[in-house]
Amino acid sequence: MSRASSRGARAANNTDSHARNRFAKILVFLRPHRWRIAGLFALTLALSVLAMLPPLVTRAIVDHVITRGRREWLTGLGILLLSLPIVNALCGFAQTLGVSFVGQRFVFDLRQALYRQLLRLSLRFHARHSVGMLVNRLLGDTGAVQTAMTAQTVNVVSDFVSSAFAVVVTFALNWRMALLLTGIVGAFVMNFHLNIARIRRSNRQYRRAMDRLAGSLENRLVGALTIKSFGTESREHGIFRGQSDVALAQVRSMTFATDAFTRNMELLSEATRATIYFLGCGMVLGGRMSYGDVLAFTSYAVQLLGPAVRFSMLAKQMQDARVAADRIFEVLEEEPEIRERPAAVPVRRLRGEVEFDQVEFHYQPDSPILRGLSFCVAPGETIALVGPTGCGKTTILSLLMRFYDVTSGVIRIDGRDIRDYRLRDFRRQFGIVLQEPLLFTTTIAENIRYARRSATRREIEEAARVSEIHDFIASLPKGYDTVIGTEGLQLSVGQKQRIAIARAVAADPAILIMDEATSALDSESERAIQRAMERVLRNRTAFIVAHRLSTIRNANRILLMSQGRILEEGSHTELLARNGKYAAIYRKFMGHSTLGEVGSP
Numbered sequence: 001m002s003r004a005s006s007r008g009a010r011a012a013n014n015t016d017s018h019a020r021n022r023f024a025k026i027l028v029f030l031r032p033h034r035w036r037i038a039g040l041f042a043l044t045l046a047l048s049v050l051a052m053l054p055p056l057v058t059r060a061i062v063d064h065v066i067t068r069g070r071r072e073w074l075t076g077l078g079i080l081l082l083s084l085p086i087v088n089a090l091c092g093f094a095q096t097l098g099v100s101f102v103g104q105r106f107v108f109d110l111r112q113a114l115y116r117q118l119l120r121l122s123l124r125f126h127a128r129h130s131v132g133m134l135v136n137r138l139l140g141d142t143g144a145v146q147t148a149m150t151a152q153t154v155n156v157v158s159d160f161v162s163s164a165f166a167v168v169v170t171f172a173l174n175w176r177m178a179l180l181l182t183g184i185v186g187a188f189v190m191n192f193h194l195n196i197a198r199i200r201r202s203n204r205q206y207r208r209a210m211d212r213l214a215g216s217l218e219n220r221l222v223g224a225l226t227i228k229s230f231g232t233e234s235r236e237h238g239i240f241r242g243q244s245d246v247a248l249a250q251v252r253s254m255t256f257a258t259d260a261f262t263r264n265m266e267l268l269s270e271a272t273r274a275t276i277y278f279l280g281c282g283m284v285l286g287g288r289m290s291y292g293d294v295l296a297f298t299s300y301a302v303q304l305l306g307p308a309v310r311f312s313m314l315a316k317q318m319q320d321a322r323v324a325a326d327r328i329f330e331v332l333e334e335e336p337e338i339r340e341r342p343a344a345v346p347v348r349r350l351r352g353e354v355e356f357d358q359v360e361f362h363y364q365p366d367s368p369i370l371r372g373l374s375f376c377v378a379p380g381e382t383i384a385l386v387g388p389t390g391c392g393k394t395t396i397l398s399l400l401m402r403f404y405d406v407t408s409g410v411i412r413i414d415g416r417d418i419r420d421y422r423l424r425d426f427r428r429q430f431g432i433v434l435q436e437p438l439l440f441t442t443t444i445a446e447n448i449r450y451a452r453r454s455a456t457r458r459e460i461e462e463a464a465r466v467s468e469i470h471d472f473i474a475s476l477p478k479g480y481d482t483v484i485g486t487e488g489l490q491l492s493v494g495q496k497q498r499i500a501i502a503r504a505v506a507a508d509p510a511i512l513i514m515d516e517a518t519s520a521l522d523s524e525s526e527r528a529i530q531r532a533m534e535r536v537l538r539n540r541t542a543f544i545v546a547h548r549l550s551t552i553r554n555a556n557r558i559l560l561m562s563q564g565r566i567l568e569e570g571s572h573t574e575l576l577a578r579n580g581k582y583a584a585i586y587r588k589f590m591g592h593s594t595l596g597e598v599g600s601p
Contacts, residue, residue: 025332026145026325029109033102040098043091045161050088057081058299063292107146114138114331122337123403124363132214136207137331141324166304173297174289177279181301184272188265188305195261200319202254207323209247216243269305276301338402340423347425350510351414352379352541354400359409361392361399369395371564372409377557382542384552386582387561393545397513400543401430413511431509435516437500441485444473447499448480451507463506469498512542558582 030037061077118126118134126134170178216239280294289297354377361370370392377383385393398404399411402418411418418426431451439447448463449455455463460480464470472495476482484491484499491499504512546552553572560568560575560582568575568582575582 036102043095047091063290103146107142110142117332120336133211136211136214137327141327144324145321162303166300169300173293191264198257202257204323206250206254209250213243213247344422345420346422350429352510353414355412357410359406361407369564380539381556384555384558385545391561392564429510431504431507432513433500433504437496443481445480448502448506455506463502466505467498467501512540515545
């Protein structure tokens with residue numbers, strides 16, 4: 001064997017082994033339902049046996065009642081022939097309900113595991129994959145696996161029993177014709193091998209095209225305001241049309257491959273049925289078979305070809321499921337970047353002493369964002385981070401909350417490396433308000449208590465008063481029980497931001513993080529919130545990214561950053577007195593309410 005052939009054989013073996021491992025892992029999700037599945041297999045076996053009886057009853061009626069005149073058999077055989085479909089229908093109804101239940105629970109458990117894994121994965125993973133693609137895997141791919149692993153798998157038992165029974169009976173009726181029938185079944189196998197590689201390839205390409213289309217569509221729907229603002233609807237429609245054309249081409253390719261496979265099977269099935277019946281009639285004329293034998297043989301030939309067709313379709317569906325399973329386990333087997341150490345320490349309440357010690361970090365190799373960053377924050381101190389876009393302000397906040405781990409150096413809170421804390425307890429020490437608030441489609445009260453489920457209605461209202469939103473909520477007909485979102489109350493950006501601030505306040509955090517949190521508020525509302533936040537920030541450490549001068553001036557300390565380093569630090573008064581970079585920026589924007597976007601100081 002040549003080296004190329006040897007490598008090809010090894011690659012094929014590795015692929016088959018990989019596929020077996022995938023299905024073995026999928027089967028784990030069926031294990032809780034093994035007794036129900038065993039019951040379904042038993043019921044399917046009974047259905048298979050019942051389905052085999054009508055041709056024999058028909059044969060007995062033709063050869064014994066009609067041909068030989070045994071009228072006394074007619075009533076019993078007639079009752080049997082009528083009762084079999086009724087019993088079969090009842091058993092089939094029970095089987096359908098059972099398969100539906102197992103299939104729905106299977107896909108439910110699989111989706112729960114996939115969603116749980118998505119929640120565990122880091123922000124770096126979510127930055128690499130579009131929401132549309134992940135939704136495709138969560139819904140579409142799990143559905144494809146469900147089809148192959150539940151209903152079709154149970155039906156294999158029925159088809160196997162039917163095939164075995166049909167083979168035995170056809171050989172008993174006429175072994176020569178049975179041999180011919182067996183050879184024709186081999187043609188079904190050949191049809192499968194000739195077409196399945198193309199089907200698998202086209203299916204994989206189609207799913208990738210749908211991932212790209214879903215991701216692009218999600219991005220553009222989210223950006224509807226920007227599209228309308230610049231009047232680019234026609235351009236965006238053209239882009240969507242182009243991507244849809246690519247997906248359409250993949251659909252056509254997959255449809256062509258699948259339909260060629262299916263048509264070949266149907267042609268073989270119909271040609272076989274006609275051939276068997278024609279040869280059987282010839283044997284009746286030659287006295288080698290009775291007409292009842294021909295009818296029974298033809299019926300069992302059809303019952304043998306039916307499973308052959310379904311086995312081929314099942315093989316095709318298993319290939320679809322294999323592609324889907326690969327895509328699902330690409331996510332399930334993704335290692336979370338942020339891991340909890342085995343001896344992680346539980347946290348009740350942090351004091352809020354923060355230390356960055358020679359911290360370096362990069363999102364991409366050789367592109368550092370933070371460069372040997374070191375600073376200390378005392379408990380209860382408010383730190384304002386100031387600097388141009390890309391200088392590392394938001395990265396500091398992400399590292400502080402362990403959305404990412406440092407490339408080198410260490411971050412300590414209360415004197416301990418933050419990687420030593422139990423992750424869930426650690427994250428609960430923070431309250432965070434972002435520039436673009438995310439509110440859930442539920443009541444206002446549930447949104448405010450989201451970070452602390454134990455918050456009472458009184459605490460919720462107090463948090464709303466702090467964020468200057470209580471009066472507005474109280475004016476609503478349902479008050480705090482008002483549902484917000486696409487099917488409920490529509491809020492302005494400022495109102496959403498105040499509810500997000502109330503949520504952070506209700507969480508009662510040890511450390512508060514605000515990333516441009518007041519940028520959407522008018523000056524009057526911001527001043528009211530600033531007065532209230534003086535009480536909220538008492539005994540809490542706070543990190544604030546802001547351009548508002550009022551926010552910056554009120555901070556205990558300002559860190560002026562550039563290219564991942566601290567250029568200057570101190571209070572607003574101290575930095576002005578130094579007459580350095582911060583003072584130059586302040587003088588440039590004096591008279592404005594914000595420090596504008598500037599280049600590197």
